[in-house]
Amino acid sequence: MEESSVQQAHVHAPPEGFIRKHIFSLDHKVIGKQYYALALVAVFTGMILSWLMRIHMVWPAAKIPLLEHISSAGAPGGVITPEYYLSLLTMHGTLMVFFVLTNAPFAAFGNYFLPIQIGAEDMAFPRFNMMSFWVTFTAWAVLMLAFFIPDGPPIAGWTSYAPLSAVGKDAGPGMQWGMSLWGLSIALFCIGSLLGALNFISTTLDLRAKGMTLMRMPLCTWAWFITACIALLAFAVLLPACILLILDRHAGTSFYVPGGLVISDRLQAHSGGSPLLWQHLFWFFGHPEVYIAILPSMGIVSHILINSMRKPLLSSKVVIYSMMSIGFLSYMVWGHHMFLSGMNPMSALAFSFPTLTITIPATVLTLIWLGSLYGSRLQINSASLFALGFISMFVSGGVSGFFLAQPSIDIYLHATYFVVGHFHMVMGVASLFGVFAGTYFWFPKMSGRMMNETLGKLHFWITFVGTYCIFMPFHYLGLIGNVRRYQSFVDDYMQPFLGWHKFMTIAALITGAAQFIFLFNLIYSRFKGRVAPENPWNGTSLEWSIPSPPPWNNFGAKHPVVYHDPFQYGVKSSRGDFVMQDSPEQVARASGD
Amino acid sequence: MSSTIVSTVNPQANALSPPKRAAAPAALVYGHERASSSGIWVGVFAITMSFAAFTSALFVREGTTDWGHLTLPSVLYFNTLVLLVSSITLECARQALEGRRSEALEVAQKASAWVMITLLLGIGFCAGQFHAWQELRAEGIYLATIPNSSFFYLLTFLHGMHVLVGILVMVYLAGRLMASHTTFRRSLFSNTAIYWHFMTWLWIYLLLLCRTKL
Numbered sequence: 001m002e003e004s005s006v007q008q009a010h011v012h013a014p015p016e017g018f019i020r021k022h023i024f025s026l027d028h029k030v031i032g033k034q035y036y037a038l039a040l041v042a043v044f045t046g047m048i049l050s051w052l053m054r055i056h057m058v059w060p061a062a063k064i065p066l067l068e069h070i071s072s073a074g075a076p077g078g079v080i081t082p083e084y085y086l087s088l089l090t091m092h093g094t095l096m097v098f099f100v101l102t103n104a105p106f107a108a109f110g111n112y113f114l115p116i117q118i119g120a121e122d123m124a125f126p127r128f129n130m131m132s133f134w135v136t137f138t139a140w141a142v143l144m145l146a147f148f149i150p151d152g153p154p155i156a157g158w159t160s161y162a163p164l165s166a167v168g169k170d171a172g173p174g175m176q177w178g179m180s181l182w183g184l185s186i187a188l189f190c191i192g193s194l195l196g197a198l199n200f201i202s203t204t205l206d207l208r209a210k211g212m213t214l215m216r217m218p219l220c221t222w223a224w225f226i227t228a229c230i231a232l233l234a235f236a237v238l239l240p241a242c243i244l245l246i247l248d249r250h251a252g253t254s255f256y257v258p259g260g261l262v263i264s265d266r267l268q269a270h271s272g273g274s275p276l277l278w279q280h281l282f283w284f285f286g287h288p289e290v291y292i293a294i295l296p297s298m299g300i301v302s303h304i305l306i307n308s309m310r311k312p313l314l315s316s317k318v319v320i321y322s323m324m325s326i327g328f329l330s331y332m333v334w335g336h337h338m339f340l341s342g343m344n345p346m347s348a349l350a351f352s353f354p355t356l357t358i359t360i361p362a363t364v365l366t367l368i369w370l371g372s373l374y375g376s377r378l379q380i381n382s383a384s385l386f387a388l389g390f391i392s393m394f395v396s397g398g399v400s401g402f403f404l405a406q407p408s409i410d411i412y413l414h415a416t417y418f419v420v421g422h423f424h425m426v427m428g429v430a431s432l433f434g435v436f437a438g439t440y441f442w443f444p445k446m447s448g449r450m451m452n453e454t455l456g457k458l459h460f461w462i463t464f465v466g467t468y469c470i471f472m473p474f475h476y477l478g479l480i481g482n483v484r485r486y487q488s489f490v491d492d493y494m495q496p497f498l499g500w501h502k503f504m505t506i507a508a509l510i511t512g513a514a515q516f517i518f519l520f521n522l523i524y525s526r527f528k529g530r531v532a533p534e535n536p537w538n539g540t541s542l543e544w545s546i547p548s549p550p551p552w553n554n555f556g557a558k559h560p561v562v563y564h565d566p567f568q569y570g571v572k573s574s575r576g577d578f579v580m581q582d583s584p585e586q587v588a589r590a591s592g593d
Numbered sequence: 594m595s596s597t598i599v600s601t602v603n604p605q606a607n608a609l610s611p612p613k614r615a616a617a618p619a620a621l622v623y624g625h626e627r628a629s630s631s632g633i634w635v636g637v638f639a640i641t642m643s644f645a646a647f648t649s650a651l652f653v654r655e656g657t658t659d660w661g662h663l664t665l666p667s668v669l670y671f672n673t674l675v676l677l678v679s680s681i682t683l684e685c686a687r688q689a690l691e692g693r694r695s696e697a698l699e700v701a702q703k704a705s706a707w708v709m710i711t712l713l714l715g716i717g718f719c720a721g722q723f724h725a726w727q728e729l730r731a732e733g734i735y736l737a738t739i740p741n742s743s744f745f746y747l748l749t750f751l752h753g754m755h756v757l758v759g760i761l762v763m764v765y766l767a768g769r770l771m772a773s774h775t776t777f778r779r780s781l782f783s784n785t786a787i788y789w790h791f792m793t794w795l796w797i798y799l800l801l802l803c804r805t806k807l
Contacts, residue, residue: 198639
C-alpha cells in the first residue's frame with residue numbers, strides 16, 4: 001500500500017482511462033472535486049428538505065406535488081404528516097452537518113489545495129484518500145436509502161438521542177430500519193473522515209516543499225491542518241458511539257437503554273444502560289464538529305481577505321494561534337449541549353467556563369480581520385464579498401453564543417428557536433459563506449475558467465439579506481418562548497407568532513431560489529466562462545504558480561522551492577505589488593508587517 | 594529500480610545497510626520516508642482515541658445497577674504471552690534486517706523467517722481469543738448476557754480485528770521479503786512493527802482493564 005502510494009506520488013505515469021481518471025482516481029484534485037460534487041448534491045437536497053419543513057410549518061395542509069411518490073405513508077396525498085416532518089428534520093440536519101459542512105470546506109477544498117499549497121505532488125497516501133471519498137459516498141448512499149424504504153427516514157433528529165434511537169420500531173416510524181441506516185451511514189462517514197484526517201496530517205507534516213516551513217504555510221493550509229487534528233479525535237469517538245448504538249439496536253446489548261423503559265406501551269427488553277452516555281460521546285464529537293465546519297472557512301476567508309486587501313493581516317501568527325486555541329478548547333466544552341440533561345450543576349459550571357473562554361480567540365480573530373480591513377483598499381468581488389459576509393455571519397451568530405454558554409440562561413433558551421438561529425448562523429451559514437468565497441476564488445484554478453461576477457454579486461446580496469431575514473427572527477421567537485422541533489404552530493398558543501414564521505418561510509424560499517443562480521453560474525462558467533489565466537487574482541501562494549487547471553502531477557515533476565511566506569503583498573516587485581512564494585526575488589516591504 | 598525512493602533488497606549489493614540510506618538522493622529528503630512514519634503514528638493515535646472512548650463508556654456503564662462480574666477465561670493469559678513473544682520475534686526480524694555483514698539475500702531469508710514466526714504467533718493469538726469466547730459461550734455467557742460480557746466481547750473483538758489487519762500486512766511483508774528480487778521498503782517494515790507492538794500494548798491495557806473492571 002505505502003510503496004504504491006510512493007510510486008503514485010512520485011514515479012507514476014499519468015492516469016489513463018475514464019475510470020482511473022474520473023471515478024476511482026488517486027489524484028487529490030479529482031478527489032477534492034468529487035467531495036465538492038457530493039456536497040453540492042447534499043446541500044441542495046438539504047435545502048429542499050428545509051423548504052418542505054418551512055412550508056409545512058406555516059401551511060400544514062398544503063399539498064406538495066410529487067412528495068407522495070417518495071413516501072406514501074409520510075405524505076399521503078402530498079400532505080406532510082407530523083412524523084414525516086421529523087424525518088425531514090433528521091435528514092436535513094444529518095445531510096447538512098456531515099455531508100455539507102464537513103465535506104465542502106474541509107474535505108473538498110482541503111483535498112484540492114492543501115497538497116498544492118505546500119508544494120506536494122499528492123497526498124501522502126493516495127489510496128487511503130480515494131478510499132476516504134468512496135467510503136463517504138457509500139455513507140451518503142446508505143443515508144439516502146432511508147428515503148426509499150417503506151419504514152422511511154428516522155425521526156430522531158441529527159443528534160439521535162438515546163434511548164429512543166436505540167430501541168427500534170416502538171420509537172415511531174422510521175426508527176426501525178431508517179434509524180439503523182442512519183447509524184451505519186454515520187459509522188461509515190467516521191471511517192472516511194478518519195482516513196481523510198490521517199492523510200491531511202501526514203501530508204502537512206511530511207510533504208512540504210523545500211523552504212516551506214510551517215509558518216510559511218498559507219492560513220487556509222493551517223486551518224485544514226488544525227481541522228484534521230480535530231477531526232481525527234472527534235470521529236475516533238463518534239465511531240465507537242455508533243458501534244454501541246448499532247449493538248444496542250441489533251445485538252440486544254444495553255449500553256444506552258435503561259431498564260424498565262416502556263415505549264409505545266411495551267416494556268423494552270433492556271436493562272441498566274445510560275442514555276447520558278450517548279449524549280456524552282455524541283457531543284464529545286459534536287462540539288468539535290462545529291469547529292470542523294467553521295475553521296476551514298476561517299482559513300479560506302483569511303486567505304482571500306489578504307489577497308483582496310493586497311496587504312497582510314495585522315498578525316498571521318495570532319490567527320494561527322487563535323485557531324489552535326479554538327481547536328484545543330473545543331474538546332472541553334461538549335457538556336454545554338447537555339445543560340438540560342440532568343447532569344450535575346457543578347459540571348454545568350465547569351463546561352460553561354471554557355465555553356466562554358472560546359469567545360476570546362474567536363474575538364481576537366474577528367478583531368484581526370476587522371482591524372486589517374480598516375483603512376485597506378479592499379477589492380470588491382464575489383469572493384471578497386462572501387468573505388466579508390462570513391465575518392458578519394460569524395459575529396451575528398456568535399454573539400448569541402455568549403448567552404447560551406451560561407447554564408442559567410440556557411435552561412430557558414435551550415429548547416427554543418434561539419438555539420436554532422444561533423447554530424444556523426454561526427456554524428451553517430457562516431461556514432457556507434466561506435465555501436462560497438472559496439468557490440468564487442478558486443474556481444478559475446479548478447476549472448480553468450472565470451465565474452461570472454455579476455451573477456456572483458447578485459447571489460451574494462440575495463443570500464446575505466435573505467439569511468438575516470430567515471435567521472434573525474429565530475432569535476426573537478426563541479426569546480419569546482417558541483419551542484423548536486414542533487411540526488407546526490397553527491393551532492395552539494403559538495398562533496400569534498405565525499406571521500413571523502410565514503415571513504421566514506417566504507425568505508427561505510427566495511434565498512433558496514437564489515442558490516440556483518450560484519448553481520447556474522457554476523455550470524455555465526465551467527463550459528462558457530472566460531478562460532482563466534494562471535494567476536487571475538495576483539496571489540502569492542503556490543496554487544497560483546501552476547497552470548489553471550493544474551496538470552495531474554501539479555508541478556510538472558518539478559519540486560518547487562519556497563522563499564517567502566504567502567503574505568508578500570503591498571511590496572514593489574518585478575511582477576507588481578506582490579511576490580510569489582516560489583520567487584527568489586527579495587523585496588523590502590513598503591509599510592511594516 | 595526506483596532506487597531514489599526505496600531501499601532495495603538486492604542480491605548484488607547490501608542495499609539495506611543504513612549508510613546507503615543516509616546517502617540517498619534528494620528525493621528521499623523530499624519526505625516520503627517520513628510521510629509514512631508520521632502516518633502510522635497518526636493512525637495509532639486515532640485507534641488509541643477510539644479505545645479511550647470505549648473505556649470511558651465502560652466507566653459510565655460500570656456505575657449502573659445491573660453491573661455484574663465476569664471471570665476471565667484463563668486462556669487469555671496464555672494468549673497475552675503469545676502476543677508478547679510475537680513482538681519479540683518481530684524484533685528478531687528487525688535485528689536480522691539490520692545485520693550488516695551477511696549477504697542481502699541471506700538477510701531477507703532470515704528476516705522473512707522471523708516475520709513468518711510472528712505471523713503464526715499472531716494467528717495463534719487470534720485462535721486463543723476465539724477459544725476464550727468459546728469458553729464463555731459454553732458457560733452460557735453471550736454478548737448481551739450482562740453488560741460486563743458486552744464489553745468483553747466488544748473489546749476483544751475490536752482488538753482482534755486490528756490484529757487481523759496486522760496479520761494481513763505481515764503476510765504481504767513476508768511475501769515481499771521472500772521475493773527478494775522485488776523492491777522492499779524499510780519503512781513498510783518499521784511501520785508494521787510500530788503497529789504490531791502497539792497491538793501488544795493495547796492488548797495488555799485491555800486485559801488489565803477487563804481484569805480490574807469486569
